[in-house]
Amino acid sequence: MLVPAEIETGHLIGRPVRVEDLPHYIRLQTDPDVTKTLGGIADEATIKQRLNSAVGHWMAHGFGEYVFFSKLDPTHFAGRAFLRHKMIDGESAIELGYAYMPEFWGQGHGSAVAGLLIKQAFETLRVDEVLSFTLVTNVASRRVMEKNGFTYSHQGVYAGFPHVFLRLSCLAWQSAQANQRHL
Numbered sequence: 466m467l468v469p470a471e472i473e474t475g476h477l478i479g480r481p482v483r484v485e486d487l488p489h490y491i492r493l494q495t496d497p498d499v500t501k502t503l504g505g506i507a508d509e510a511t512i513k514q515r516l517n518s519a520v521g522h523w524m525a526h527g528f529g530e531y532v533f534f535s536k537l538d539p540t541h542f543a544g545r546a547f548l549r550h551k552m553i554d555g556e557s558a559i560e561l562g563y564a565y566m567p568e569f570w571g572q573g574h575g576s577a578v579a580g581l582l583i584k585q586a587f588e589t590l591r592v593d594e595v596l597s598f599t600l601v602t603n604v605a606s607r608r609v610m611e612k613n614g615f616t617y618s619h620q621g622v623y624a625g626f627p628h629v630f631l632r633l634s635c636l637a638w639q640s641a642q643a644n645q646r647h648l
């Protein structure tokens with residue numbers, strides 16, 4: 466494993482996703498509110514395939530998706546967030562993605578976890594750039610990206626729906642970090 470086995474914010478603790486996380490995956494990916502911006506409720510075969518792919522990504526690349534739990538109640542599943550290799554429109558990218566259970570929305574968790582994964586991408590994995598994308602209507606997701614320094618790249622169609630693509634380069638991130646240190 467190239468990256469830490471555990472990552473945490475003030476309120477959430479995350480560890481690499483495992484095949485035993487299927488019940489959590491099913492809860493998240495059959496929740497009507499969560500899946501409204503993620504292509505709709507998935508069937509169990511699709512959910513299992515996604516889970517196996519996320520677990521396989523860790524084995525193949527030494528980094529990948531974390532599942533998060535509340536620190537106050539470690540049995541309370543909060544959601545998932547990941548860095549992963551993604552081929553998109555012929556481009557090989559490192560993608561940042563995330564989804565949380567509705568009871569965790571609007572409390573800064575999405576932004577905080579994204580910040581940790583971005584740091585991991587640039588400081589540990591030493592990638593040049595991170596890509597993230599969301600439905601053009603998904604204001605909350607875009608805001609998580611922008612709060613972490615991502616800027617608009619382009620619009621395009623993904624999975625049949627119009628999406629907005631944003632990018633963050635390592636250079637831009639390093640310069641924002643340096644500016645913050647001098648504030």
Ligand SMILES: CC(C)(COP(=O)(O)OP(=O)(O)OC[C@H]1O[C@@H](n2cnc3c(N)ncnc32)[C@H](O)[C@@H]1OP(=O)(O)O)[C@@H](O)C(=O)NCCC(=O)NCCS
Nearest residue numbers: 502563564565570571572573574575576599604605606608
């Ligand atoms: C998108 C998502 C990850 C955001 O996570 P979150 O923990 O609620 O985000 P935060 O609390 O860190 O909020 C981030 C920003 O978005 C804003 N925001 C949150 N929900 C919003 C909404 N419905 N409309 C507009 N802005 C919203 C917050 O106000 C905050 O901005 P601010 O600090 O300037 O006020 C979460 O809503 C989610 O899991 N949604 C379902 C799955 C999904 O859409 N995933 C992304 C797919 S690309």
